[in-house]
Amino acid sequence: MRPLYLILGLASTAVGIAGAFLPLVPTTPLLILATWFFARSSPRLERWLVEHPKFGPLLRAWREEGAIPRRAKIAALCGIAVGVVFFWIGAKPGYWLWLAGAAVLGGSAGYILSRPDGSGRQAAE
Numbered sequence: 001m002r003p004l005y006l007i008l009g010l011a012s013t014a015v016g017i018a019g020a021f022l023p024l025v026p027t028t029p030l031l032i033l034a035t036w037f038f039a040r041s042s043p044r045l046e047r048w049l050v051e052h053p054k055f056g057p058l059l060r061a062w063r064e065e066g067a068i069p070r071r072a073k074i075a076a077l078c079g080i081a082v083g084v085v086f087f088w089i090g091a092k093p094g095y096w097l098w099l100a101g102a103a104v105l106g107g108s109a110g111y112i113l114s115r116p117d118g119s120g121r122q123a124a125e
Helices: 004-020 030-041 041-052 058-067 069-093 094-113 119-124
Strands: none
Touching: 004 041, 030 041, 030 058, 041 058, 041 069, 069 094
């Protein structure tokens, strides 16, 4: 299973990093998934992600308390809003398909908003 986890971790990392530049491609959830895969296949790559200067703080906040920092929440919610608009304009879906997509993304936004922002952890440090 280790080789499969390693491949899935590398793929999740690649798509997650691409998501930092592409709308509708989630970065943080894919990097959280990559960290999970690397924990089971490559401690070195897991450590690299968790200690990464850009992605590490997000991953550590998630790992320690399931938190999404406020700045990441804002970025995610803006990305979701832009994604809904791009879907409407670019794909020109029917009303019900657009509504279904908006409902899924709205549910995602609700989950993001429900997570702690880690401010209690930061205040304690």
